[in-house]
Amino acid sequence: MTTPLKNPDPITVDVALGERSYDIVIGRGILPSLGERIAALRPGARVAVVTDEYVATHWLQRTEASLIGAGLATSRIVVDEGEVSKSYEGVEFVCEELIKARIERNDLVVALGGGVVGDLAGFAAAIVRRGVDFVQVPTSLLAQVDSSVGGKTGINSPQGKNLVGAFHQPILVVADTAVLDTLSPRQFRAGYAEVAKYGLLGDEAFFAWLEANHAGIVQGGAAREHAVATSCRAKAAIVARDERETGERALLNLGHTFGHALEAATGFCGRLYHGEGVSIGMVLAAELSAQLGMIAVADVSRVQRHLAAAGLPTRLQDIAGFKQEGLADADALMALMAQDKKVKRGRLTFILLKAIGQAVVSSDVEPSMVRDFLVRKLADAPA
Numbered sequence: 161m162t163t164p165l166k167n168p169d170p171i172t173v174d175v176a177l178g179e180r181s182y183d184i185v186i187g188r189g190i191l192p193s194l195g196e197r198i199a200a201l202r203p204g205a206r207v208a209v210v211t212d213e214y215v216a217t218h219w220l221q222r223t224e225a226s227l228i229g230a231g232l233a234t235s236r237i238v239v240d241e242g243e244v245s246k247s248y249e250g251v252e253f254v255c256e257e258l259i260k261a262r263i264e265r266n267d268l269v270v271a272l273g274g275g276v277v278g279d280l281a282g283f284a285a286a287i288v289r290r291g292v293d294f295v296q297v298p299t300s301l302l303a304q305v306d307s308s309v310g311g312k313t314g315i316n317s318p319q320g321k322n323l324v325g326a327f328h329q330p331i332l333v334v335a336d337t338a339v340l341d342t343l344s345p346r347q348f349r350a351g352y353a354e355v356a357k358y359g360l361l362g363d364e365a366f367f368a369w370l371e372a373n374h375a376g377i378v379q380g381g382a383a384r385e386h387a388v389a390t391s392c393r394a395k396a397a398i399v400a401r402d403e404r405e406t407g408e409r410a411l412l413n414l415g416h417t418f419g420h421a422l423e424a425a426t427g428f429c430g431r432l433y434h435g436e437g438v439s440i441g442m443v444l445a446a447e448l449s450a451q452l453g454m455i456a457v458a459d460v461s462r463v464q465r466h467l468a469a470a471g472l473p474t475r476l477q478d479i480a481g482f483k484q485e486g487l488a489d490a491d492a493l494m495a496l497m498a499q500d501k502k503v504k505r506g507r508l509t510f511i512l513l514k515a516i517g518q519a520v521v522s523s524d525v526e527p528s529m530v531r532d533f534l535v536r537k538l539a540d541a542p543a
């Protein structure tokens with residue numbers, strides 16, 4: 161695939177949810193069109209832009225210029241970067257700032273940032289005045305392919321990941337792929353885990369395309385837009401069929417039962433980013449699937465090889481200091497997994513692989529088997 165000489169037209173993906181339907185608009189250099197797009201949907205609305213300190217440095221002025229240029233009044237709320245803002249303190253701060261700015265029910269919140277800002281601002285929008293509309297302007301790869309779509313919003317509890325939140329769909333998603341040029345290489349790679357997830361859970365051809373083209377996504381150009389659009393189409397289709405995760409949507413949690421427990425065990429900090437936990441979690445899910453006789457061992461190796469080739473951690477020992485604290489303890493990880501939102505009547509639910517591109521939801525795995533599996537994985541890993 162070659163880089164086009166000039167920007168092609170943006171790609172629009174529809175999230176078909178009846179009266180809560182919205183567009184995801186994807187394209188290089190489309191941030192300046194944000195104001196016009198919002199003004200067309202909500203003429204005269206006042207807009208509170210929620211962002212984090214890093215994203216603000218690069219993209220806040222251009223975002224505000226676009227909004228003001230379209231005749232929209234703006235205010236700004238800047239939070240600390242990182243997972244620490246997805247907290248009770250973080251949501252209290254954003255809610256109080258929205259109220260102080262007199263954001264009314266007919267006004268708008270714009271979430272300008274990665275998944276942290278999207279989840280946090282979306283949750284604040286869901287609860288301030290019992291619900292204000294919001295627009296997602298995702299600025300990380302992870303947010304463009306995953307967190308800005310589907311309406312899961314929320315914060316972490318000290319006891320686990322995303323344990324307090326609400327379903328609140330945005331009214332528009334605007335993903336300017338040029339914005340990803342300022343993302344750090346490690347954060348770019350972490351977001352890539354969620355891209356690979358779509359291939360693994362339901363699209364073998366996309367996974368094979370990623371094996372050949374993942375470097376092009378980093379470089380930018382048409383491969384990047386293709387990866388973002390393919391991921392958004394896959395997520396939009398699942399969300400449209402199962403908005404509230406009563407069944408099929410759980411497939412989007414591939415790698416997350418293990419991954420969220422690892423994030424909690426490492427204290428939601430820079431030691432392990434969400435996408436990195438998902439990468440290790442997807443390899444663990446594939447290995448568990450192989451142990452259950454569901455997937456060929458050669459396919460598990462293919463999963464691990466591709467994620468490692470993309471520069472992602474794939475083993476427990478890839479986590480800095482993993483033998484410390486609760487991380488190297490199977491019982492502590494089991495206790496963290498017991499808080500997973502997919503747990504039903506105390507039973508863990510896993511997303512398992514029958515093949516690359518064929519994931520299934522299972523509540524049939526015996527906890528003792530999972531524990532033994534973790535004990536073995538931890539014992540295999542060198543200190």
Ligand SMILES: NC(=O)c1ccc[n+]([C@@H]2O[C@H](COP(=O)([O-])OP(=O)(O)OC[C@H]3O[C@@H](n4cnc5c(N)ncnc54)[C@H](O)[C@@H]3O)[C@@H](O)[C@H]2O)c1
Nearest residue numbers: 214241242274275276299300302306307312339342343434
């Ligand atoms: N709601 C969902 O469906 C969903 C889906 C996947 C992940 N998530 C959540 O998303 C979060 C992870 O999101 P993330 O990986 O985007 O993390 P993040 O929001 O912390 O962003 C990663 C880092 O990159 C910086 N950044 C973002 N965009 C940038 C840009 N364009 N230029 C320079 N720096 C930039 C941020 O300041 C931050 O330091 C986790 O909390 C995860 O649970 C939610």
Ligand SMILES: O=C(O)C(=O)C[C@@H](O)[C@H](O)[C@H](O)COP(=O)(O)O
Nearest residue numbers: 306310312321322409412413416501
């Ligand atoms: O949108 C979904 O559904 C997902 O599961 C996407 C995940 O990538 C994302 O990390 C999500 O926040 C996890 O959801 P949770 O319900 O397990 O907190």
Ligand SMILES: [Zn+2]
Nearest residue numbers: 354416434438
């Ligand atoms: Zn995720």
